Amino acid sequence: MISQETVQRIINSINVLEVVGDFVQLKRRGANYLGLCPFHGEKTPSFTVSPSKExxxxxxxxxxxxxxxxxxEHEKLGYAEALRWLAKKYNIEIQETEVDPEYKERQQTADSLYIINQYAQKYFAEQLWENEMGQAVAYSYLQQRGFTDExxxxxxxxxCLNERDAFTKDALHNQYNKELLLKTGLVSQRDYGLQDNYRDRIIFPIHNHIGKIIGFGARLIKNRDNAPKYINTPENxxxxxxKILYGIYFARQAIEKRDECLLVEGYTDVISLNQAGVENVVASGGTSLTPDQLRLIKRYTKHLTILYDGDAAGIKAALRGLDLALAEGLYVRLVLLPNGEDPDSYVQKVGKDEFNEYINNNKKDFILFQTELALKEAGNDSQKRSEVVNRIAESISKIDKAEDFSRQQDYIRQSxxxxxxxxxxLINLVNKYIREKLQKEQRKNLPDQSPLQEAETMPDEVVDANLALLLTNELQERAVVKxxxxxxxxxxxxxxxETVAQxxxxxLENFxxxxxxxxxxxLLYKSWYDAGLEPTEKSFVYYPDEALNRLVISLLEFPYEISPKWEEMIQSRRMSDIEQSRKDANLSVSYFKLRKLKQMLEQNQQELEHEKDPLVQQQLIELHIELKKFEREITSVLGTVILK
Structure with a gap:
């Protein structure tokens, strides 16, 4: 784990102009810089960088x-990976914090496995290209499969040569650790000692999304009794x-560009399609999709198209996990290839253009396809048809994000x-599943909630009024924090x-x-300030809490672009920073307090209208007078007349 001191050194060294400038051509526009956005295609620049706000x-x-x-976002790195990228750019030596021995050991093991995998890939590639047996057996096989040298x-x-321990001897000779070699799955322990695990197999290195080799797939060239066709690295x-999708490193840019990910089953499918020019393709390794794999796809696109070459039973089994894709907000389509064809054979048979045309013309929506398949299986059995309705309603209920409401309604109509x-x-049934899910989550999040503490249902007009008030309060609160x-x-x-912070x-001491x-x-700003630190915008822009970080960035965002001429014209008329800060702070605090007082007055008035006890009524009247007094004091500062 990177030490906090190192993180702070990295953050202090960052210049957003230099970092973004490595990927985007920027031109100065007033106090900011402008360029073409790297996240979406555009011809007119709308991507703005503020060096002062970072x-x-x-x-x-x-x-x-x-x-x-x-x-x-741009390089699809994790937080720690991004920090390491920046440390390299600014020549900062990374210091690791003292962590528990188990974590440290896992990290050291992972680093060692990367090194061994890199060495193994180089070794196996040499056997393919430079060894006579490799050329005669493996190279000729791959050529026959239609793969080019490139x-x-x-x-x-x-x-991997068809010898008992050729790789093992070479690895041990180069002083690689025996236990770690066993952990990689490249070698195995037998009664007579260590031996190569992938003998006489084609080796497929498996890369993670940033290009590091994390494991291997090994395919038999000739069928052997009781020998599996494929062997994969054991989990380590x-x-x-x-969490793995084969080919993601080679496909990530094409997936983003086309805004679609094609999913196939095998390594050779990915390689054949890639060679044909269909590069936005990954393989799941023949397993049902997992949440981690779906989130990896979602980094690059929300559109997933799955290519199937199996029979109906296999497709039905594969469909079971696809509700997870809906819950992740992905748009899922299915394509059934012609009988007897898989992606590898079909693209080599018809070529890129006809292959793409077939895919585009034969995409079936996941939910509608699932509905048709299930109804066909149910036939005229009323019980089975009822089960189908429930199953489809449950699938549709997974689409529960606000931005996908119209999509959900469209599915309901078609289904x-x-x-x-x-x-x-069907709408009622879908809503039933959504309610059950929400109730389950609420019970999980509120374990101490008493059954007696049920909220009363408020009229819609009260909810709307409270929402409007909340939004207004938030505007004032955002202004104060800004x-x-x-x-x-x-x-x-x-x-x-006295500073603005003080x-x-x-x-706002009592608010x-x-x-x-x-x-x-x-409160975080106040705690830092009270501790004698000097919090700046940068302290929060790079704060590691992602939700807080995004909130601060939204507060600092520039709402519009100032033209260079206007920038020059108003330059001489600008107030000093101190004048501006005093004005903004006074206004923000005054409007904040005014809104809170207004809210307190309204609450006090409601209590007064319903109170029957004369003594309590008198107390509420006195409170009302005090609140109005404070209100007048604030409005006199603002120069505002309160009519109500």
Whole structure:
């Protein structure tokens, strides 16, 4: 784990202009820089970088963030990987923190496995290209399969000799650790000692999404009794089958560009399609899709097309896991290839253009395909048809994100027609599954909730009014936190010792935030400030809490672009930073307090209207007078007349 001192050194060295500038051509526009967005195709630049705020924002697609999030999004790196990228760029030596011995051992093992895998790939490739037996057996086999030299080298294919321990001897001679060799699965222990595990097999290196070799697949060239056709690396610190998609490293850019991922079953399918020019393809290794694999696909696209060459039974089994894809927000399509064809054979038979045309013309929506298949199987059995309706309703209920509402309704309409059921009834059934899911999550998240503590149902007009009030409160709360971030360390007045931060903290001592995330930023700033630190925008822009980080970036985002001429024209008229900070802080705090007082007055009025006890009524009236007094004091500062 990277030490906090190293992380801070990296963050202090970051220049968003330099980092983004490595990938995007930028031109100066006033105080900011402008370029073509790397996240979506555009001809007119709308991607803006602010060196002073250390953030970027695309006004076309809406993506925004800091240098680290840019690398994570553009290069598909994890947080730690992005930090290491930056450390290399700024020549910063990475220091690791003291971690528990087990974690440290796992990390050291993982690093060692990477090294062994790299060595093994090079060794097997040499046997394919330079060994006579490799040329005669493996190379000729791959040629017969239609693979070119360029393709074989691109995917790093190799060959393990048909000898008992040729690789093992070479590895031990080069002083690789015996236990680690066993962990990789490259060698195995027998009564007579260590031996090669992949003898007389084609070797397929398996890369992770950043190109590191994490394991191998090994395919028999000649059939042998009781020998599996394929052997894969056993699970270890690097190789976790449920998180792996073969070919993802070679496909990631093409997937993003085409905004679609093709999923096949085998290694040779991926290689053949790639060679033919269909590069947006990965393989699941013949297993049902897992949540981790789906999230890996979702990094690059929301559109998944699965190519099947199996029979109906195999397809039905594979469909079971695809509800997970809907829950992840993916759009899933299925394509059944012509009888007797798999992706490898079919693309070699018809070529890239006809293959793509077939895929585009034969895509079937997952839910509708599942509905048709299930109905065909159910026949006229009313019980089975009822089960189909429930199964389809449950699948549709997985599409529960607000942005996918119209998609969900479209599925309901089409499925109701196919199932020959009432559309309203299907809507109710889908909603039933959604409610059950929500109730299950609520019970899990609120284990201490008493059955007696049931919330009363409020009328829609009350909900709408409360929502409007909440939104208004949030606007004032955002303004206060933004003033704190931008001006907190500046003096409130010329030659004053009181800072804007102190003024805000003193002014809001008895108030709280409705938005807990904004309050978290506010309290974090206050804790740092009280500890004698000097929090800056950068302290929060690069804060490791992703939700808080995104919130701060949204507060600092520039809402519009200022033209160079306007920038020059107003330059001489600008207030000083201290004048601006004082004005913004005063206004933000005043409107914040005014909104809170307004809310308290309304609550007090409601209590007064319903209170029957004269003594309590008098107390509420006195409170109302005090609140109105505070309200007048604030409005006199703002110069605002309150009519109600």
């Amino acid at each position: 953030i970027y924002k695309c006004f076309g697609c809406g993506k925004s963030g800091n240098s680290i999030s840019f690398l994570m 393709t074989m080298r691109k995917f790093g294919l190799g060959y 610190e690097l190789y976790v089958k449920s 109701a027609s196919l199932l020959k059921v009432d559309e309203e009834g 003033s704190l971030l931008l001006y907190g360390l500046l003096p409130l007045q010329e030659e004053s010792e 003024f805000i903290f003193n002014s 709280h935030f409705d938005n807990t995330e904004l309050e978290k930023v506010y």
